[in-house]
Amino acid sequence: MSRTVLPGFRLALGCTLAYLGVIVLLPLTALVWQSAGLGWTQFVAVVTSPRALASFRITVLAALGATAFNAVFGLGLAWVLARYEFPGKRLLDALVDVPFALPTAVAGVALTALFAANGWYGQLLEPLGIKVAYAPLGIMAAMAFTSVPFVVRSVQPVLEDLSEETEEAAATLGAGPLRTFMSVVFPAIFPAFLAGCSLAFARSLGEFGAVIFIAGNQPFRTEIAALLVFIRLEEYDYQSAAAIAVVMLAAAFAMLLVVNAIQLWHLRYMREGD
Numbered sequence: 001m002s003r004t005v006l007p008g009f010r011l012a013l014g015c016t017l018a019y020l021g022v023i024v025l026l027p028l029t030a031l032v033w034q035s036a037g038l039g040w041t042q043f044v045a046v047v048t049s050p051r052a053l054a055s056f057r058i059t060v061l062a063a064l065g066a067t068a069f070n071a072v073f074g075l076g077l078a079w080v081l082a083r084y085e086f087p088g089k090r091l092l093d094a095l096v097d098v099p100f101a102l103p104t105a106v107a108g109v110a111l112t113a114l115f116a117a118n119g120w121y122g123q124l125l126e127p128l129g130i131k132v133a134y135a136p137l138g139i140m141a142a143m144a145f146t147s148v149p150f151v152v153r154s155v156q157p158v159l160e161d162l163s164e165e166t167e168e169a170a171a172t173l174g175a176g177p178l179r180t181f182m183s184v185v186f187p188a189i190f191p192a193f194l195a196g197c198s199l200a201f202a203r204s205l206g207e208f209g210a211v212i213f214i215a216g217n218q219p220f221r222t223e224i225a226a227l228l229v230f231i232r233l234e235e236y237d238y239q240s241a242a243a244i245a246v247v248m249l250a251a252a253f254a255m256l257l258v259v260n261a262i263q264l265w266h267l268r269y270m271r272e273g274d
Helices: 009-036 040-047 050-083 089-095 104-115 122-128 136-161 165-172 177-206 209-215 225-234 238-273
Strands: none
Touching: 009 238, 040 238, 050 089, 050 136, 050 177, 050 225, 050 238, 104 122, 104 136, 104 209, 136 177, 136 209, 165 177, 177 238, 209 225, 225 238
8 A cells, every 4th residue: 555645544534434424324324214114105105295295396496496596696706706806805705604604593584574574675575566475485585595605615716716818818719708608617617516506406405494484384385395394303203204304315315416427427528628
């Protein structure tokens, strides 16, 4: 075995595997084991019940909407922070991380106060027929607020390290700003952009604290899967709660596999292009 500058490979590997086993694999195994107590027929009945299917649909659609918003807004914010200098840039850069530091319950209360019928934003939107608080749109707003830093922080360092020489070369060849961005910049930041969006989507799927205050938690309308799991736990129906959670876990794993496959394809495509 080749020696490295920093010794302790076996110790570091052992600590890493122990951490993954105790903190990650063991809880997930316990979750699957708990749901297995239902039996396949009852498991299917629980996860395909009308209320469970409605909660899955609301959660996934709201997460997709929040991720789509963050894909555009987060990319634009990362571009501004990476490419421009302006007064207050450090403050804006620090504010991006506020959703990480702010308790999600506090975020939910703040968003509810803003978007309620008598809130600062709500009193302007309600006359236009746009209802955010206690509506599906409020779920998207809460998910977008808590997950936007993932897109910004994934794309921003890549944009900062990206050389502007290729953009200048494209401009000298007659490419406009949009063509330059789509042909030169976006392919270079695509893996980071995809990773940020996938993390934002995963965070949105599991969001709980910020959503329950602004959603109104109406079954079949604004009840998310995480809340249904919590309700089943309050009813001491641990196996049903575990079954619903396993479905969300499987969806997260499937999403990660798809994202990794896309990133691998993109890497091969870029290598062939070179």
